[in-house]
Amino acid sequence: MSNVVVPTTLDEALALLAADPQLSPLAGGTDFMVEVNHGARRPVRVLALRAVAELRGWRRDGDVLVIGAGCTYVSMADPAFAVAAPALAQAARTIGSPQIRNVGTIGGNLATASPAGDTLPVLMALGARVEVASTEGTRTLAVDELITGVKRTVLHPAELITSVRIPVARGPQEFCKIGTRNAMVISAAGIAVVLDREAHTVGCGLGSVTAAPVRATDAETFAAEAIDWSTLRAGAGTTERFGTLAADAATPIDDHRSTAAYRRHAIGVMARRALERCLS
Amino acid sequence: MTDVATHRRTGAPRVGESAPRPDGVAKVQGRFAFSSDLFAENLLWGQTIRSPHAHARIIDIDIREALSLPGVHAVLTADDVPGELHYGLEHQDQPVLAADVVRYFGEPVALVAADHPETARRAAAAVVVSYEPLTPLVDSALAAQADPIHPDGNVLRTLTIRHGDLDATAAVVVEGTYEVGMQDQAFMGPESGMALPSADGGVELFVSTQWLHADRRQVAGCLGLPEDMVRITLAGVGGAFGAREDLSLHVHLCLLSQHTGRPVKMVYRRPESFVGHVHRHPARMWYRHHADTDGTLVKVEARLLLDGGAYASSSLAVIANATCFAAGPYRVPHADIEGTVVRTNNPPCGAMRGFGAVQSCFAHEAQMDKLAAALALDPVELRRRNALATGDTLVTGQVITGAAPVAEVIDACASHPLPDLAAVDEQPMMHRPGGAGRTADAHHVRRATGFALGFKNLLFSEGFDDYSSAVCRLENGAVTITCACAEVGQGFVTLAQQIAREELGIDEIVLAPAETATVGSAGSTSASRQSWMSGGAVQAACRAVRGRVLQQVARRRGVALDGLVLRDGIIESLDGSVRVDLADAVDGPIEETAEYHHRPTQPLDENGQGDAHVSFAFAAHRAVVDVDPELGLVRVHDMTTAQDVGRVLNPLQAIGQIEGGTAQGVGLAVMEELIVEDGIIKNRSFTDYLIPTTLDMPTVRIAALIEEPEPDAPFGAKGIGEPPTISSTPAIVAALRAATGLELTRVPVRPQDIALPRS
Numbered sequence A: 001m002s003n004v005v006v007p008t009t010l011d012e013a014l015a016l017l018a019a020d021p022q023l024s025p026l027a028g029g030t031d032f033m034v035e036v037n038h039g040a041r042r043p044v045r046v047l048a049l050r051a052v053a054e055l056r057g058w059r060r061d062g063d064v065l066v067i068g069a070g071c072t073y074v075s076m077a078d079p080a081f082a083v084a085a086p087a088l089a090q091a092a093r094t095i096g097s098p099q100i101r102n103v104g105t106i107g108g109n110l111a112t113a114s115p116a117g118d119t120l121p122v123l124m125a126l127g128a129r130v131e132v133a134s135t136e137g138t139r140t141l142a143v144d145e146l147i148t149g150v151k152r153t154v155l156h157p158a159e160l161i162t163s164v165r166i167p168v169a170r171g172p173q174e175f176c177k178i179g180t181r182n183a184m185v186i187s188a189a190g191i192a193v194v195l196d197r198e199a200h201t202v203g204c205g206l207g208s209v210t211a212a213p214v215r216a217t218d219a220e221t222f223a224a225e226a227i228d229w230s231t232l233r234a235g236a237g238t239t240e241r242f243g244t245l246a247a248d249a250a251t252p253i254d255d256h257r258s259t260a261a262y263r264r265h266a267i268g269v270m271a272r273r274a275l276e277r278c279l280s
Numbered sequence B: 001m002t003d004v005a006t007h008r009r010t011g012a013p014r015v016g017e018s019a020p021r022p023d024g025v026a027k028v029q030g031r032f033a034f035s036s037d038l039f040a041e042n043l044l045w046g047q048t049i050r051s052p053h054a055h056a057r058i059i060d061i062d063i064r065e066a067l068s069l070p071g072v073h074a075v076l077t078a079d080d081v082p083g084e085l086h087y088g089l090e091h092q093d094q095p096v097l098a099a100d101v102v103r104y105f106g107e108p109v110a111l112v113a114a115d116h117p118e119t120a121r122r123a124a125a126a127v128v129v130s131y132e133p134l135t136p137l138v139d140s141a142l143a144a145q146a147d148p149i150h151p152d153g154n155v156l157r158t159l160t161i162r163h164g165d166l167d168a169t170a171a172v173v174v175e176g177t178y179e180v181g182m183q184d185q186a187f188m189g190p191e192s193g194m195a196l197p198s199a200d201g202g203v204e205l206f207v208s209t210q211w212l213h214a215d216r217r218q219v220a221g222c223l224g225l226p227e228d229m230v231r232i233t234l235a236g237v238g239g240a241f242g243a244r245e246d247l248s249l250h251v252h253l254c255l256l257s258q259h260t261g262r263p264v265k266m267v268y269r270r271p272e273s274f275v276g277h278v279h280r281h282p283a284r285m286w287y288r289h290h291a292d293t294d295g296t297l298v299k300v301e302a303r304l305l306l307d308g309g310a311y312a313s314s315s316l317a318v319i320a321n322a323t324c325f326a327a328g329p330y331r332v333p334h335a336d337i338e339g340t341v342v343r344t345n346n347p348p349c350g351a352m353r354g355f356g357a358v359q360s361c362f363a364h365e366a367q368m369d370k371l372a373a374a375l376a377l378d379p380v381e382l383r384r385r386n387a388l389a390t391g392d393t394l395v396t397g398q399v400i401t402g403a404a405p406v407a408e409v410i411d412a413c414a415s416h417p418l419p420d421l422a423a424v425d426e427q428p429m430m431h432r433p434g435g436a437g438r439t440a441d442a443h444h445v446r447r448a449t450g451f452a453l454g455f456k457n458l459l460f461s462e463g464f465d466d467y468s469s470a471v472c473r474l475e476n477g478a479v480t481i482t483c484a485c486a487e488v489g490q491g492f493v494t495l496a497q498q499i500a501r502e503e504l505g506i507d508e509i510v511l512a513p514a515e516t517a518t519v520g521s522a523g524s525t526s527a528s529r530q531s532w533m534s535g536g537a538v539q540a541a542c543r544a545v546r547g548r549v550l551q552q553v554a555r556r557r558g559v560a561l562d563g564l565v566l567r568d569g570i571i572e573s574l575d576g577s578v579r580v581d582l583a584d585a586v587d588g589p590i591e592e593t594a595e596y597h598h599r600p601t602q603p604l605d606e607n608g609q610g611d612a613h614v615s616f617a618f619a620a621h622r623a624v625v626d627v628d629p630e631l632g633l634v635r636v637h638d639m640t641t642a643q644d645v646g647r648v649l650n651p652l653q654a655i656g657q658i659e660g661g662t663a664q665g666v667g668l669a670v671m672e673e674l675i676v677e678d679g680i681i682k683n684r685s686f687t688d689y690l691i692p693t694t695l696d697m698p699t700v701r702i703a704a705l706i707e708e709p710e711p712d713a714p715f716g717a718k719g720i721g722e723p724p725t726i727s728s729t730p731a732i733v734a735a736l737r738a739a740t741g742l743e744l745t746r747v748p749v750r751p752q753d754i755a756l757p758r759s
């Protein structure tokens, strides 16, 4: 058997995985190959996902956007995608460099499960459902069910992430991220704020300030109640309070990228600004 | 007789014209062979075993398992070093391989050679080194009093400058304490090279480096070989910026090759590279400036403390620069300055573009702004009032005899129109502070400008007899130049040809490979010195060849020597009786070797006084920055600069040096820092050691290149590589202070320094 297998259908890919526990899935390779080069991963055999048709691209299914696990960040720059999922398109645009966005995938971002994964706060804020499949069947998980800690997921070796489902935008959305450089930087803190004008709910996901993905639920509840949904306005002090509550949900650490105090502060400021932008 | 008309010049660039780089297209297309691309038949791969501790005693090194692995050909330790056990640029204190103590994180302890790089890595992992960890000395302020961590002691050098009346004071006094973090040169091409055994029992080394002959001296010493049995050839260099002045893998490669009798190659990976070369010295600086109410500087007091890390490297010269230029390019009649560089268990620090002047410039420019504020004077005007000029005396007592167009530099930069920037609310969000992260709306952003002036010495100082050598050979009308000058990106490959064309009037100039066997030392590609020193050597060698050609023609044609001119490859007599092509003018080849020395300098005396420097170069920067004070994020939009260059030899390369040097200054101002905790570097990758991207890099506008010829220098040209790195950083921080009202006494300025200044 060759060291690299290149299935073209999902069934084929899942069968290969089921048959060979030493087969590692490879999508864009932008996390995978970095680990190989650093000696942190020694793959025995590789399952290349690039040619699996079912995993590629995205489509609209009524009120739901179905994003293939192999959907690249550059595909999310499509204006039609940006209308349906503004915050995710914004997050995708901040990831890496053009070279990374050309090949990096949302499935890889989820499976890597880094606290700094930039799609994660958006998917949390949107209440995304992640579909996972093996030859045994499929299951659907929330992002915080899939990811349980720093670089930890509940994926079995024989499972693949196949798609991510998110609601088509029903209101304003914002994504912001901070790093000590204006582009191509790992997030020191990130935030997504999503307003649903029909359900009258607010979603707020935090990035790089918790070990596993979280929503700032107190901030969400507060804002949902404070917003006048017919006009998309809110009383004085709403955005400040929202920022404070979002910052309270953060449990950041000091490391070589930033300090806990700055990260918490930044979450508060970004949450406030993001909500300001969402309100009229 | 040949039809001389066909030999008119083709338009190949001469001195003063923009010469495109011969390797430019190949580099852009990925076809240039860097030192990491070297290959030989029968190649082995080397790997270094390094200390995981910042300070530890080596109890035992067990190589048995590694040696027993299939494909492993050698495992070497300090016991296998046949010659001198230590090397060093200025002071021989660094072990080739640590024997009993390791003094910094990443210090080489053992070496492996194997038939595959992966086998070599696995073998390296199988070498068992037992350490007894020792408490690392990591606080430079404690080093002088602490137990010595090296037999040579913890104080590498203290330099005291006492000039004028030490008790002098004046109406206005400002004081401040400043800090500079550890910057890395961040070259793209990691350390790499290949050594091959040669037939005579010696060794041939292909390596990317800055000074071939200094490498040869040290390598030969450690191998216990005479220098002529070590032959070093420059391999394709992927950037240097000072980080390749010290040895890295040079001796290691040669040891492995000598031991195995086979070619051995090594390529550091990025995390290894970050511990495999020296960095810019972190600095802590205290300053007190005294001035009259009209802004005239009266006295500067300063105490500088640089952290040299575990070994000396070029610390002795770096502290000299930091101290000599601590008062800035200003007339300062009284000075009390002390600079100390100490040894710690932090990563070794050494040469980096700007070489000590960067650190003190950050401090003296902050002080000048503070003084301007105290005097309610325009900061530019304060600098103008105190600017050095030719004939002025430095705090070292040296009188500036060369060009010092400091006022011109200030005026050109300050009077250049401000950039035509879009208002913040008309800019795309991407161009605001925070960039792609979409953090700032227009009303969060404040825009401000800052100004700074800097200077440093060119060439080596303090009595060092510095020289460069070049050979010019004329044969069949073609010229070959041989010089061991290391091309590290600075552009000697174009300049050598330009100079030879200029002197000989021949367009076809071949530049031979830079190596140690065919020519004497060219000195280091550092200290902004190669255009002057190796340019001077090439010029002198070409002139010697020209002289011999004209002599031969004069003798043969029976004309007066001083009536002959060589122009565009044609030798003509003024009376028109002689007109001969250079190719036909002489019998056989003519070869001349020249050694170019700059004028001698003196050591500094116990008061730091003396004519220690050859020449000085000055630059000013004005920065326009946007800041988001609440998040502490910054976008530098524009850097306008003026620089004292003597004469522009290649306009395209002058711009390249200024843009590149400014980029490194931007990096130091707002992002570039090696984070070292307890001696361990935390960000040994380009994921976390951040350098500016295109969204961080400002537009660089050159207000003026001031061309006041330097009397001593070939073509009147000064070196231009370093000044752009010196004044760019303080100009940006001055703008950040203006925008935020914060003191910002440390670089790089981190987001939390602005957003949470009291935390």
Ligand SMILES: Cc1cc2nc3c(=O)[nH]c(=O)nc-3n(C[C@H](O)[C@H](O)[C@H](O)COP(=O)(O)OP(=O)(O)OC[C@H]3O[C@@H](n4cnc5c(N)ncnc54)[C@H](O)[C@@H]3O)c2cc1C
Pocket: A024, A025, A026, A027, A028, A029, A030, A031, A032, A033, A034, A049, A069, A070, A094, A095, A096, A097, A100, A103, A104, A105, A106, A107, A108, A109, A110, A111, A112, A116, A117, A118, A119, A155, A159, A160, A161, A162, A184, A185, A186, A187
């Ligand atoms: C220079 C650079 C910059 C970067 N910048 C950013 C950034 O700004 N923000 C950010 O979030 N990330 C960044 N990254 C990280 C990386 O690009 C992203 O995490 C990306 O989404 C990974 O996707 P990929 O397709 O390349 O995954 P791969 O590297 O191919 O795979 C990553 C992991 O996911 C697994 N995997 C992949 N697909 C599946 C699947 N369908 N089912 C199950 N497991 C799967 C692989 O086995 C592997 O363990 C950067 C990386 C680099 C090298």
